[in-house]
């Protein structure tokens with residue numbers, strides 16, 4: 001598949017180059033410049049098809065001639081030792097549990113896929129360095145995905161605060177390939193450093209630098225796969241409209257759904273379920289985008305005031321304006337409604353749901369309240385219930401089980417270095433380790 005910048009139709013690149021360069025030189029973001037038609041494949045898949053089978057058939061489609069089918073299968077196999085789980089709750093609701101990966105977040109899907117695809121793409125190439133800025137949780141997801149991968153060093157920049165869930169044995173000074181660096185600044189400072197480093201071409205080319213932030217198309221595109229998986233699992237049961245209610249922050253998750261639709265998945269709409277940080281809702285409704293100040297909520301992963309994928313969504317709508325009006329429904333969910341939803345889902349279905357999943361569920365409820373076309377809504381649940389254990393205990397009187405792999409992630413670790421938010425100091429710190 002070919003990619004282009006959100007800012008231009010010229011200078012198309014391969015998927016490999018989009019992954020390796022991460023950001024186009026013109027300051028835009030990479031998006032697919034064409035849609036592959038996957039219908040011929042998934043029309044023959046059904047509820048017996050495993051996620052691994054689906055991924056190994058569809059991955060070569062995403063890469064076309066860049067990755068041979070054997071390599072694509074290998075990448076799929078090494079990325080997904082876990083899989084999504086679709087549960088039909090009743091006529092109108094299903095949940096798509098996306099939290100069975102190594103860190104209990106749905107981001108494990110994108111990180112793991114990117115790491116294993118890079119390993120295949122780089123078979124004969126030089127060593128590369130993958131730089132990302134991430135808050136605690138995604139950092140653990142990235143570290144798990146990249147640890148031990150051949151020919152790659154993963155540099156992870158954190159804002160101030162402790163580092164959790166990383167294993168010091170995997171750090172570069174101890175012979176591993178993970179380099180966690182704490183930046184004396186905010187998450188925005190870290191993001192800015194990543195962009196600056198990619199654009200410092202002499203340095204970026206010397207170390208073969210790319211980024212594994214969600215701006216990388218290699219993390220975005222694999223997210224289409226679990227939408228398609230949900231569809232093949234449920235297609236026999238669906239007689240009316242199919243809608244997904246997506247807990248949204250930077251909108252990578254939702255945009256992946258839109259691409260799944262472009263690739264041929266029959267779907268009628270997407271609910272963009274946001275918490276109180278809902279400035280993007282107005283934009284989706286066709287108004288200019290004006291970010292509002294950030295508010296802290298009980299869904300921290302959704303606390304984003306200025307979504308990084310703004311340009312991708314804008315480009316999507318520029319190509320298909322009617323999609324904006326007819327297929328994407330913004331919805332804002334308060335903390336109070338989130339808690340009430342956890343209670344309702346427990347009482348009605350006996351399911352313990354984390355706050356992020358509950359935002360999606362609440363989005364589904366508000367959509368279904370005004371829906372007269374018999375829609376079925378699938379709610380992707382993006383975080384393991386054990387991550388909301390205290391709140392779930394308060395609401396239901398029961399505590400969700402904490403799997404051993406997630407318990408280990410609560411351990412604190414020391415970063416390899418702590419430095420001010422300055423590009424030259426960061427580059428010096430990296431050069432001294434690698």
Ligand SMILES: *Cc1c(COP(=O)(O)O)cnc(C)c1O
Nearest residue numbers: 248249250251252253301382383
């Ligand atoms: C990142 C994240 C989201 C939102 O995904 P975006 O692609 O940023 O919209 C939802 N839930 C959880 C638990 C997350 O970590």
